[in-house]
Amino acid sequence: MRKNVHLIEHPLIQHKLTLMRDKNTNTKEFRELVKEVSALMVYEISRDTEMKTIEVETPIGKTKGKVMKDEIAVVPILRAGIIMADGIIDLIPTAKVGYIGLYRDPETLEPVEYYCKLPNHLEEYKVFVVDPMLATGGSAIKAIEILKERGAKNIAFVCLISAPEGLEKLSSRFPDIPVYTISIDEKLNSHGYIVPGLGDAGDRLFGTK
Ligand code: PRP
Ligand code: URA
Numbered sequence: 001m002r003k004n005v006h007l008i009e010h011p012l013i014q015h016k017l018t019l020m021r022d023k024n025t026n027t028k029e030f031r032e033l034v035k036e037v038s039a040l041m042v043y044e045i046s047r048d049t050e051m052k053t054i055e056v057e058t059p060i061g062k063t064k065g066k067v068m069k070d071e072i073a074v075v076p077i078l079r080a081g082i083i084m085a086d087g088i089i090d091l092i093p094t095a096k097v098g099y100i101g102l103y104r105d106p107e108t109l110e111p112v113e114y115y116c117k118l119p120n121h122l123e124e125y126k127v128f129v130v131d132p133m134l135a136t137g138g139s140a141i142k143a144i145e146i147l148k149e150r151g152a153k154n155i156a157f158v159c160l161i162s163a164p165e166g167l168e169k170l171s172s173r174f175p176d177i178p179v180y181t182i183s184i185d186e187k188l189n190s191h192g193y194i195v196p197g198l199g200d201a202g203d204r205l206f207g208t209k
Contacts, residue, residue: 002171006180008044013037013182017160021198027207031083034132034160034205037182038087041158042128045180070154073125077102077143078115080201084130084158096125100143104135109192111142122152132201134159134181135194137166141173160201161185163194 001007019025020033050069055062072092076085078101089095101115119125129143140157147155155177157170162181165188170179185194193199203209 001184002167002175004171004175004178005167005184006045006178007184008041008180008182010040010044013040013044016040017182020160021196023199025204027204030204034083034201035087035090037160038084038130038158039091041180041182042088042091045128045156045158070126071096071124073098073119073122073127073152075100075118075127075129075143075147077129077131077139080133080205081129081131083205084132084160088128088130098122098127100129100146102139102142104139104192109136109138111139113142113146116146118147118150122147122150125152126154126156127152128156128158130158132160132205133194133197134162134166134170134179135188135192136163137169137173140166140170144170144174144177156180161194161197163188163197 016033016037020030051066052069053064054067056065072095074085074088074095075098076082078099096119098118102111102113105112127147134140144155157177157179159181161183163185185197187195189195
C-alpha cells in the first residue's frame with residue numbers, strides 16, 4: 001500500500017460498512033450509515049490535527065483552551081458525496097462547503113464536469129474532498145485538479161470504498177495527497193463498478209433505481 005493511502009479499520013466503521021454493502025439495506029438506512037461513517041472517519045482523520053491555544057471566558061473566569069488550527073472546507077463530488085458531507089458538517093459545523101458536479105460517461109468512464117461552486121481563498125483551508133466511491137480514480141483526479149487550479153494547497157481525499165486500480169492512478173498522479181478509505185476492494189468489473197463494492201452509491205443514496 002502506498003504511503004499516502006490510509007485504511008481506517010475501526011470496528012464500528014467496518015460493522016457499518018458491512019450493513020452498507022448489504023443489498024437489502026434500504027435508502028433511508030443506507031443514507032444514515034453513509035452519514036455516520038463519514039463523521040466517524042473524520043473523527044479518526046482529525047486525531048493529528050494541529051491545535052492553537054486561545055483565551056476563553058467561562059461563567060466563572062478566564063482560562064486558555066485549544067481549538068483546531070486549520071479552517072476546514074468540505075467539497076463533495078456530486079451527487080453521492082453530498083451525504084458524506086452532511087455527516088462531516090454535523091461534526092464540524094463551521095466548515096465551508098463547496099460542490100463539484102461530475103458524472104462518469106457510461107461509455108468512456110471519463111468524468112464530465114457539470115457544476116462547480118467553491119469557497120473563496122481555498123489556499124487558507126484544509127480541504128476534504130469526499131466521494132463514497134473511488135473506482136477508476138477519474139472523478140477524484142478531476143476534482144483535485146479543479147481544486148488545485150483554484151488555489152487549494154492542503155487537500156485530502158476521503159472515500160468509503162476504493163478499487164486498487166483507482167487508488168494506484170490517484171496516488172501516482174498526486175503522491176502527496178492523503179487518501180483515506182475504509183476498504184480496498186478486489187477489482188473493477190468491465191463496467192467500472194467496484195467488486196464487491198456496494199453497487200451504485202448515488203442510486204442507493206437517492207433511490208433513483
Ligand atoms: C460515482 C461515484 C464517483 C464516481 C467514481 O459517481 O460517486 O463520483 O462514480 O468513479 P470513478 O472513480 O471511476 O471516476 P457517478 O459518476 O455515478 O455520479 P452520481 O454520483 O451522480 O451517481
Ligand atoms: N460508482 C459507484 O457508485 N459505484 C461503483 O462501484 C463505481 C462507481
